[in-house]
Amino acid sequence: QKEVEQDPGPLSVPEGAIVSLNCTYSNSAFQYFMWYRQYSRKGPELLMYTYSSGNKEDGRFTAQVDKSSKYISLFIRDSQPSDSATYLCAMGQYYGQNFVFGPGTRLSVLP
Amino acid sequence: GAVVSQHPSWVICKSGTSVKIECRSLDFQATTMFWYRQFPKQSLMLMATSNEGSKATYEQGVEKDKFLINHASLTLSTLTVTSAHPEDSSFYICSAKSGRDSYNEQFFGPGTRLTVL
Numbered sequence: 001q002k003e004v005e006q007d008p009g010p011l012s013v014p015e016g017a018i019v020s021l022n023c024t025y026s027n028s029a030f031q032y033f034m035w036y037r038q039y040s041r042k043g044p045e046l047l048m049y050t051y052s053s054g055n056k057e058d059g060r061f062t063a064q065v066d067k068s069s070k071y072i073s074l075f076i077r078d079s080q081p082s083d084s085a086t087y088l089c090a091m092g093q094y095y096g097q098n099f100v101f102g103p104g105t106r107l108s109v110l111p
Numbered sequence: 112g113a114v115v116s117q118h119p120s121w122v123i124c125k126s127g128t129s130v131k132i133e134c135r136s137l138d139f140q141a142t143t144m145f146w147y148r149q150f151p152k153q154s155l156m157l158m159a160t161s162n163e164g165s166k167a168t169y170e171q172g173v174e175k176d177k178f179l180i181n182h183a184s185l186t187l188s189t190l191t192v193t194s195a196h197p198e199d200s201s202f203y204i205c206s207a208k209s210g211r212d213s214y215n216e217q218f219f220g221p222g223t224r225l226t227v228l
Binding site: 036041043088099102106 | 115145153154156157160202204206216219221224
């Protein structure tokens with residue numbers, strides 16, 4: 001079993017749709033959970049991070065962590081074509097140290 | 112946010128040659144830099160962690176004699192791929208963080224695409 005699993009997609013949605021991206025993990029020691037957005041041929045940029053279980057909202061983005069199920073989600077409301085990118089989940093025991101990345105989900109938002 | 116640059120952004124080289132990739136933190140001092148490799152449609156795989164002024168710590172399976180890492184200053188780390196072969200073709204990404212405090216965020220560079228012919 002891989003340490004972090006993520007549906008690679010690709011996922012295509014119409015503009016304005018609500019997008020749900022998910023990751024599962026196996027290491028119960030993970031406490032920090034991050035979502036990165038990576039445009040083609042670019043480095044990842046941090047979208048959101050959460051600590052332990054719970055929800056965090058930032059504009060159109062909501063991150064959820066359920067440590068009991070070892071499951072994290074990223075929701076994008078009112079999706080835009082500019083949201084088209086690969087979304088990587090990452091997690092670790094200590095924020096800022098070595099993260100384990102999921103393989104990424106390719107998202108296409110169609111105008 | 113803080114800015115991390117990489118140079119070159121892409122490089123093509125012949126098999127057997129060495130290639131150096133630079134990673135710079137432009138507006139902060141990076142005590143720790145990370146080097147990742149990313150194959151097409153795959154995730155980032157950590158290759159090594161380097162702290163300024165000390166030897167890099169390599170992940171299991173990464174050859175330290177093939178991937179030479181130097182972190183001689185607080186704003187610059189270099190990765191040299193020695194005797195490159197086609198299987199080394201990949202997207203190499205660095206990240207940097209400003210302190211040894213575990214709460215400091217990592218900032219990623221734009222990546223370097225290496226193609227070995």
